[in-house]
Amino acid sequence: xxxQATQAPAPLALEGVRVVEFxxxxxxxxxxxxxxDMGADVVVIDRPDTPSDAPADExxxxxxxxxxxxxxxxxxxxxxxxxRADVLLEGFRPGVMERLGFGPDAVAERNAxxxxxxxxxxxxxxxxxxAAGHDINYVSLTGxxxxxxxxxxxxxxxxxxxxxxxxxxxFLAFGVACALLEARRSGRGQVIDxxxxxxxxxxxxxxxxxxGAGTWSDDxxxxxFLGASPFYDVFDCAGGGRVSLGPIEPKFxxxxxxxxxxxxxxxxxxxxxxxxxxxxxxxxxxxxxxxREHWCSRLEGSDACFAPVLSFDEAPHHPxxxxxxxFVQVDGISLxxxxxxxxxxxxxxxxxxxxxxxxxxxxLAELGLDAAALHETRAPRQGRQ
Numbered sequence: 001x002x003x004q005a006t007q008a009p010a011p012l013a014l015e016g017v018r019v020v021e022f023x024x025x026x027x028x029x030x031x032x033x034x035x036x037d038m039g040a041d042v043v044v045i046d047r048p049d050t051p052s053d054a055p056a057d058e059x060x061x062x063x064x065x066x067x068x069x070x071x072x073x074x075x076x077x078x079x080x081x082x083x084r085a086d087v088l089l090e091g092f093r094p095g096v097m098e099r100l101g102f103g104p105d106a107v108a109e110r111n112a113x114x115x116x117x118x119x120x121x122x123x124x125x126x127x128x129x130x131a132a133g134h135d136i137n138y139v140s141l142t143g144x145x146x147x148x149x150x151x152x153x154x155x156x157x158x159x160x161x162x163x164x165x166x167x168x169x170x171f172l173a174f175g176v177a178c179a180l181l182e183a184r185r186s187g188r189g190q191v192i193d194x195x196x197x198x199x200x201x202x203x204x205x206x207x208x209x210x211x212g213a214g215t216w217s218d219d220x221x222x223x224x225f226l227g228a229s230p231f232y233d234v235f236d237c238a239g240g241g242r243v244s245l246g247p248i249e250p251k252f253x254x255x256x257x258x259x260x261x262x263x264x265x266x267x268x269x270x271x272x273x274x275x276x277x278x279x280x281x282x283x284x285x286x287x288x289x290x291x292r293e294h295w296c297s298r299l300e301g302s303d304a305c306f307a308p309v310l311s312f313d314e315a316p317h318h319p320x321x322x323x324x325x326x327f328v329q330v331d332g333i334s335l336x337x338x339x340x341x342x343x344x345x346x347x348x349x350x351x352x353x354x355x356x357x358x359x360x361x362x363x364l365a366e367l368g369l370d371a372a373a374l375h376e377t378r379a380p381r382q383g384r385q
Contacts, residue, residue, distance in 0.1 A: 020045065031173040047066065064357055115183060136163070142200045151228050163200055292309075328349075
């Protein structure tokens with residue numbers, strides 16, 4: 001038997017923080033998952049008719065209770081949860097929570113310290129507040145879509161990452177953290193209006209600053225970020241693989257040229273736009289002569305600012321991501337591990353999310369309520385067989 005003492009698990013940064021999340025889609029459950037990863041007790045209020053096999057990976061680390069909010073017993077139970085919570089999260093259109101009777105004013109009367117987090121695409125007010133929309137629309141309206149255009153091609157951004165998760169969920173989680181800290185000082189909660197159009201606009205701050213300083217061109221043919229340059233883009237390799245290059249700085253660009261054997265290219269002319277088309281074609285042709293693995297062996301780990309373009313299946317097996325534990329296996333599925341890493345505080349070990357209503361009896365017991373009081377609430381219906 002080993003005499004080495006067992007190391008106690010690191011404390012969770014948000015342990016003791018109670019969150020009530022009204023079940024929804026996309027940014028709201030993702031923000032709730034981030035809080036749960038860091039130790040918050042997140043209870044999701046699911047509808048009683050939610051299929052029991054509904055996708056739940058965005059609810060990892062959470063608990064689920066099924067309530068019919070149209071019935072008095074369901075509303076009373078929701079209030080019991082809210083009154084003891086630190087945070088409420090919701091992602092409905094403006095006015096929905098007010099119509100349900102759980103708007104910010106009503107909640108503040110019962111729990112003045114509660115932080116009320118709201119995430120929508122267009123925000124709580126403005127001409128578009130009641131309009132339907134999706135990630136692609138919010139990114140388009142803010143100008144961020146336009147900076148993803150290659151010369152002569154329509155712009156494109158990765159699905160859901162920029163608007164829903166970047167501009168929505170991340171800013172909702174940041175707002176919650178800020179408001180929780182302020183509530184400790186003031187004893188008062190506040191409402192977080194996390195609009196994806198606001199968040200995406202904030203994410204584009206660097207580009208806006210560069211435009212203001214005259215160092216950003218809206219013309220894709222003269223902007224190295226937009227696929228025209230020979231040193232910042234994705235290139236095809238032999239055998240179907242792809243690699244990415246990104247040596248923006250002169251010393252890194254010089255290293256790329258050296259490692260590619262392009263010793264006749266003058267690194268001082270890196271930003272001479274008139275040179276780009278011919279040199280880009282030359283580098284593309286060179287990279288296409290060898291496999292992705294060949295170029296990894298030659299460039300990866302250097303200062304040439306290089307990385308292979310990996311699929312979601314390939315990424316978890318890359319040595320760097322494997323060494324960091326960037327992905328974890330949950331029931332045979334590879335999922336991202338909690339992030340960011342904190343030096344003293346740990347994070348929950350990711351597990352599959354709960355079935356809708358899985359923790360109803362447990363949560364009711366904690367609230368001191370009798371499950372029989374929810375006789376109006378139906379059990380979650382079974383999914384298709």
